[in-house]
Amino acid sequence: MRLVMIGSGYVGLVSGACFADFGHSVVCVDKVEDKVESLRKGLIPIFEPGLDALVASNAKAGRLSFSTDLAAAVRDADAVFIAVGTPSRRGDGHADLSYVYAAAREIARAVTGFTVIVTKSTVPVGTGDEVERIMREENPQADIEVVSNPEFLREGAAISDFKRPDRVVIGTVEPRAIEVMKDVYRPLSLNEAPLMFCERRTSELIKYAGNAFLAMKITFINEIADLCERVGADVQKVAKGIGLDKRIGDKFLHAGPGYGGSCFPKDTLALAKTAQDHDSPMRLVEATVAINDNRKRAMARKVIAAGGGDVRGKKVAVLGLTFKPNTDDMRESPSIAIIQALQDNGAVISAYDPEGMEAAKSVIDGVVYATSPYDAADGADVLVLVTEWDAFRALDFARLKTLMNAPLLVDLRNVYPPQEVMRHGFEYHSVGRKS
Ligand code: UGA
Numbered sequence: 007m008r009l010v011m012i013g014s015g016y017v018g019l020v021s022g023a024c025f026a027d028f029g030h031s032v033v034c035v036d037k038v039e040d041k042v043e044s045l046r047k048g049l050i051p052i053f054e055p056g057l058d059a060l061v062a063s064n065a066k067a068g069r070l071s072f073s074t075d076l077a078a079a080v081r082d083a084d085a086v087f088i089a090v091g092t093p094s095r096r097g098d099g100h101a102d103l104s105y106v107y108a109a110a111r112e113i114a115r116a117v118t119g120f121t122v123i124v125t126k127s128t129v130p131v132g133t134g135d136e137v138e139r140i141m142r143e144e145n146p147q148a149d150i151e152v153v154s155n156p157e158f159l160r161e162g163a164a165i166s167d168f169k170r171p172d173r174v175v176i177g178t179v180e181p182r183a184i185e186v187m188k189d190v191y192r193p194l195s196l197n198e199a200p201l202m203f204c205e206r207r208t209s210e211l212i213k214y215a216g217n218a219f220l221a222m223k224i225t226f227i228n229e230i231a232d233l234c235e236r237v238g239a240d241v242q243k244v245a246k247g248i249g250l251d252k253r254i255g256d257k258f259l260h261a262g263p264g265y266g267g268s269c270f271p272k273d274t275l276a277l278a279k280t281a282q283d284h285d286s287p288m289r290l291v292e293a294t295v296a297i298n299d300n301r302k303r304a305m306a307r308k309v310i311a312a313g314g315g316d317v318r319g320k321k322v323a324v325l326g327l328t329f330k331p332n333t334d335d336m337r338e339s340p341s342i343a344i345i346q347a348l349q350d351n352g353a354v355i356s357a358y359d360p361e362g363m364e365a366a367k368s369v370i371d372g373v374v375y376a377t378s379p380y381d382a383a384d385g386a387d388v389l390v391l392v393t394e395w396d397a398f399r400a401l402d403f404a405r406l407k408t409l410m411n412a413p414l415l416v417d418l419r420n421v422y423p424p425q426e427v428m429r430h431g432f433e434y435h436s437v438g439r440k441s
Pocket of ligand 1: 128157158159160161162217220224257258259260261262263264265266267268269270329330
């Protein structure tokens with residue numbers, strides 16, 4: 007099949023490369039010429055494990071190409087995926103759909119023959135209706151169906167999530183569009199991934215409801231963690247104990263410094279706004295947003311308390327800056343608020359992250375960036391583990407002890423068994439566990 011991705015950002019690039027790997031012929035379109043030039047040379051603008059090799063092999067095989075020419079790419083396509091950004095609109099928290107609508111207009115002018123238009127970007131309920139209205143207004147002759155097909159990729163695991171999804175949600179009830187979408191995803195039938203067809207609005211809501219539910223689950227266990235600290239219980243065992251109940255499930259029950267990233271914060275806020283607009287407020291989601299926002303600064307207070315109640319003039323070494331491991335993405339990362347709050351309290355910050363330091367430099371000021379965990383810890387009074395990169399899972403505590411001013415670790419991801427760290431003479435604090 008001939009597929010086109012409009013937008014070669016995270017979603018467009020991963021989906022485009024994976025569709026090409028399934029054997030489809032894919033053109034990834036982007037407006038930014040430099041980006042397209044770099045992609046043609048095999049330079050991938052984001053850090054995603056396995057993506058560079060996947061792009062290279064499919065480009066070499068002639069199944070994946072990059073272009074700035076939207077009209078030429080769209081002309082002969084069977085399906086055109088809109089995968090442009092939908093950032094939070096400044097001021098009101100609604101999703102900014104201007105890029106989606108601009109793409110829809112341009113596609114409408116270029117389509118020939120029957121073409122399925124697929125919104126892959128995360129868009130509020132009713133966006134598909136508006137995309138369709140805009141396209142029919144722009145080109146009343148266009149033979150199109152507009153379908154919703156949200157993505158459920160996690161950064162850092164995007165390729166396996168794409169190739170082995172729990173499900174594929176497709177929002178259309180139009181028979182011609184159903185046939186095309188079945189062909190697009192036929193290679194997944196090998197993995198027995200269920201294709202779920204439903205109405206377009208339902209599909210749009212599934213995406214938000216899914217992310218909001220996961221964000222709520224994380225926030226719930228984070229609050230349980232706080233309670234565990236008060237009553238002397240262990241949050242990891244509570245998570246295990248409830249997670250063994252299949253109705254609850256054991257995923258997304260890791261307590262930590264609060265969720266970040268480009269999706270949960272934006273999507274929970276947008277869902278809460280949509281619900282308010284429809285006079286159907288979602289108080290659980292509103293509370294989740296507020297609790298998670300507070301949590302990040304609360305983690306800084308935890309570090310300050312561990313440091314004896316005062317970090318003025320003390321050196322705090324931060325390990326991990328990205329919102330989670332295996333990405334270079336700093337968007338809404340808890341590290342930002344934690345570091346700012348520590349700086350507000352007079353701490354001097356050194357930091358190390360395997361992939362995120364370049365991006366961090368543009369969002370966090372006044373930090374000394376180190377070349378390794380040990381370089382960061384040199385002369386530090388407190389070591390704080392914020393993001394659980396594998397590189398931090400087997401730290402050399404004997405070495406750290408000789409480097410640090412005081413052997414103190416605040417582990418905001420519960421990476422270590424407390425005994426293991428304390429055995430090395432460290433004072434150890436974690437989340438929702440004794441010590
Ligand atoms: C999330 C969803 O997991 C994907 O299904 C969805 O497609 C994507 O958003 C999206 O809408 O595009 P992502 O933001 O890449 O994916 O990352 P997650 O792995 O979900 O982690 C999000 C945040 O939650 C991270 O800050 C992570 O550290 C935190 N988290 C996650 C926890 O604190 N505890 C957990 O148990 C799980």
